[in-house]
Amino acid sequence: MKxxxxxxxxxxxxxxxxxxxxxxxxxxxxxxxTAVPSGTIGTLDGGEWTTxxxxxxxxxxSPLTKLTPLNVKNLQLAWTYxxxxxxxxxxxxxxxxxxxxxxxxxxxxxxAWAVDARTGxxxxxxxxxxxxxEVIGNRGAAxxxxxxxxxxEDDNLVALxxxxxxxxxxxxxxxxxxxxFGSVAPVIVGNHVMVGMSGDDFDIPGYIExxxxxxxxxxxxxxxxxxxxxxxxKTWPNDxxxxxxxxxxxxxxxxxxxxxxxxxxxxxxxxxxxxxSRPGDNLYTGTICALNPDTGKLVWYFQPNPHDTHDWDAVxxxxxxxxxxxxxxxxxxxxxxxxxxxxxxDRTNGKVxxxxxxxxxxxxxxxxxxxxxxVNPEKTxxxxxxxxxxxxGGAANWFPPSYSPKTGLFYVLASDSASIYYxxxxxDKPEGWAGNDRFGMQKNYLRALDYRTGKTRWEHLxxxxxxxxxxxxxxxxLLFTGDTTSNxxxxxxxxxxxxxxxxxxxxxxxxxxxxxxxxxxYVVIAAGDTMYSFVLR
Amino acid sequence: xxxxxxxxxxxAAAQFPRSITEPAAVDRGSxxxxxxxxxxxxxxxxxxxxxxxxxxxxxxxxxxxxxxxGKELAPFLKTSAPHHFNxxxxxxxxxxxxxxxxxxxxLRSGYNDKPQGLTSGDxxxxxxxxxxxxxxxxxxxxxGDLAGVGKRYSPATLQQKIVFPQGGxxxxxxxxxxxxxxxxxxxxxxLVSMDDFTATVKHQDGSVExxxxxxxxxxxxxxPYAEHEALVHRLTDADMHNLTSYLDTLQ
Numbered sequence: 001m002k003x004x005x006x007x008x009x010x011x012x013x014x015x016x017x018x019x020x021x022x023x024x025x026x027x028x029x030x031x032x033x034t035a036v037p038s039g040t041i042g043t044l045d046g047g048e049w050t051t052x053x054x055x056x057x058x059x060x061x062s063p064l065t066k067l068t069p070l071n072v073k074n075l076q077l078a079w080t081y082x083x084x085x086x087x088x089x090x091x092x093x094x095x096x097x098x099x100x101x102x103x104x105x106x107x108x109x110x111x112a113w114a115v116d117a118r119t120g121x122x123x124x125x126x127x128x129x130x131x132x133x134e135v136i137g138n139r140g141a142a143x144x145x146x147x148x149x150x151x152x153e154d155d156n157l158v159a160l161x162x163x164x165x166x167x168x169x170x171x172x173x174x175x176x177x178x179x180x181f182g183s184v185a186p187v188i189v190g191n192h193v194m195v196g197m198s199g200d201d202f203d204i205p206g207y208i209e210x211x212x213x214x215x216x217x218x219x220x221x222x223x224x225x226x227x228x229x230x231x232x233x234k235t236w237p238n239d240x241x242x243x244x245x246x247x248x249x250x251x252x253x254x255x256x257x258x259x260x261x262x263x264x265x266x267x268x269x270x271x272x273x274x275x276x277s278r279p280g281d282n283l284y285t286g287t288i289c290a291l292n293p294d295t296g297k298l299v300w301y302f303q304p305n306p307h308d309t310h311d312w313d314a315v316x317x318x319x320x321x322x323x324x325x326x327x328x329x330x331x332x333x334x335x336x337x338x339x340x341x342x343x344x345x346d347r348t349n350g351k352v353x354x355x356x357x358x359x360x361x362x363x364x365x366x367x368x369x370x371x372x373x374x375v376n377p378e379k380t381x382x383x384x385x386x387x388x389x390x391x392x393g394g395a396a397n398w399f400p401p402s403y404s405p406k407t408g409l410f411y412v413l414a415s416d417s418a419s420i421y422y423x424x425x426x427x428d429k430p431e432g433w434a435g436n437d438r439f440g441m442q443k444n445y446l447r448a449l450d451y452r453t454g455k456t457r458w459e460h461l462x463x464x465x466x467x468x469x470x471x472x473x474x475x476x477x478l479l480f481t482g483d484t485t486s487n488x489x490x491x492x493x494x495x496x497x498x499x500x501x502x503x504x505x506x507x508x509x510x511x512x513x514x515x516x517x518x519x520x521x522y523v524v525i526a527a528g529d530t531m532y533s534f535v536l537r
Numbered sequence: 538x539x540x541x542x543x544x545x546x547x548x549a550a551a552q553f554p555r556s557i558t559e560p561a562a563v564d565r566g567s568x569x570x571x572x573x574x575x576x577x578x579x580x581x582x583x584x585x586x587x588x589x590x591x592x593x594x595x596x597x598x599x600x601x602x603x604x605x606x607g608k609e610l611a612p613f614l615k616t617s618a619p620h621h622f623n624x625x626x627x628x629x630x631x632x633x634x635x636x637x638x639x640x641x642x643x644l645r646s647g648y649n650d651k652p653q654g655l656t657s658g659d660x661x662x663x664x665x666x667x668x669x670x671x672x673x674x675x676x677x678x679x680x681g682d683l684a685g686v687g688k689r690y691s692p693a694t695l696q697q698k699i700v701f702p703q704g705g706x707x708x709x710x711x712x713x714x715x716x717x718x719x720x721x722x723x724x725x726x727x728l729v730s731m732d733d734f735t736a737t738v739k740h741q742d743g744s745v746e747x748x749x750x751x752x753x754x755x756x757x758x759x760x761p762y763a764e765h766e767a768l769v770h771r772l773t774d775a776d777m778h779n780l781t782s783y784l785d786t787l788q
Binding site for chain 2: 200271418419420422485489501
């Protein structure tokens, strides 16, 4: 129910709802009672939430139907669980919990928990003796069989027994001395644990690596820069700049089992604000990569953010969409990128079908034939300041978006924003940050984009700007997200009408999930140090 | 409705707490560095054509991260050609402190750094923009509210207040909110916080009142920054620099 009109919403009508052909080879999600092995990775089968994004597509769209726009008002608090331990960084749960076989698994830097999903009672807590690192957050765990995997800020992949929380093994994933740190939720693909890497305070190359799920042994590492001497290496002035060029893999990727491709985005180039010592597009920074998970070999790439000088990584979840373009079923990938541009890509080959701004942006002077925005050099930082849109925090950030095949809409929390970028080191050899943005303004929206065109179908302007969180949609056209203050809000996904809300202790800090147990549908979200579980009884 | 400002933008907190260095030791280390090391590795330790960048040296970074104070650097510098420096523990610690400080300098901060050249714009163009196309005189006067503004604020603060007066630090203009409930009851005051469901306002006597925004409520917001929010889309970088330069002259 919309209480008052804050902005003229372009309300979607029911006629917008178009049935979509489900993926040709995968049946529509079976009813929850299907006897599937619990924890069937990368699926939502059995009403579970088995991987960071629920399933491999990154859609965060649940087939569950118990909760509907009509009964969502009856959603009630089932339990809360508060963490009391963390390793610096504030007690902030930014992890997306997994729900497998009646147990929720989630993390904060250096700690992991198993909690009974029915009662909220702790089953175990694991504390990693951290040697220190950046504790900006931990996005969650992966589970395969009876093993849980998570990254620590001091660069270890830790494997635990899901039943006891006891360590099975740990494996090094990076060098703390060089400012690498772990924060990303690992993703299981086959017997690989895909591990992303964080850290952009120092000029180091990004990478993604695979570890054997049984032994922890590293199988391959893919650096997010080209091999010296290849055509792509010409997007750097020299190998020294390229080998210190950044491109971190901050966010868990998505996976297409048929194509056997793992998709992920890479972070900003380094030095962050000063691009003087690295003229060129700086591949593979600010790039969406498609990788063969068995070999770690790059199959295709597309760079949404060439020669970044604004700290805009292109790591936002590359959401896999099986859509109809010109009457033909197509395997697609969509990203609402931090730089304010929306991209729709053929995920078989990386060809861009749509490339368009989806939020305030003033840093481009056009678009190339291949869909890449063209950088306007006038909008790179200067010692006396340049007004740039979006601000450094980005039009989007790490917060998980959602796509509903029911509505055909791509949902993202938008920050229409601006700030002033300053260059602090205009020498020929800048290092590290060498500049920053300051001040600024933002308007926060929940925005629903037509996945084919990137155009806004409807949006909800939050009355005050503030926090962002993740988004969840369901098969009954429900959308759950946190608002900018401290509420979990349910919307009608078709038209943006608010249906229900519940006050949390603070702003939501992760992406909400839904799962089903004993025929009851739950919705779980975290706000700060507390996990809130709601259920329809 | 216009944008309601957030007290502070998403200010990127400096990542990786800096390894603490002691200024006196850094200073002593810098002298040893200048004497023995700068010739090859550069005065700033970023390397030259003849010797590598020490800020990117894994040995230096390990020394910094583990707070080794030169314990591993000293033996290396003693035996590895072309160095052969026989430093005391204290000297090695001082060099380590200098290098750690150099590493710290390049990390995300921006807050020890200063924007430069903020008043290098065109004064006359700034004045013309202020009085003309900028529309500034609709609300401001250089002999009224802005008299002496150049003395009150640094150029950096001036620039911020021109473009984003609703952000950053310092006093903000109050945002007036009125919630008219279907019963006819009206709650109004200065905005404290608001979402789709409740509004909290402050009254002149300092008391705070909240109200539920029930169905049929009418919410109105008087945003004192609406003009500036529109301006950000029109203002060119040159306009911003010219305006900053002009307002800085109002001493």
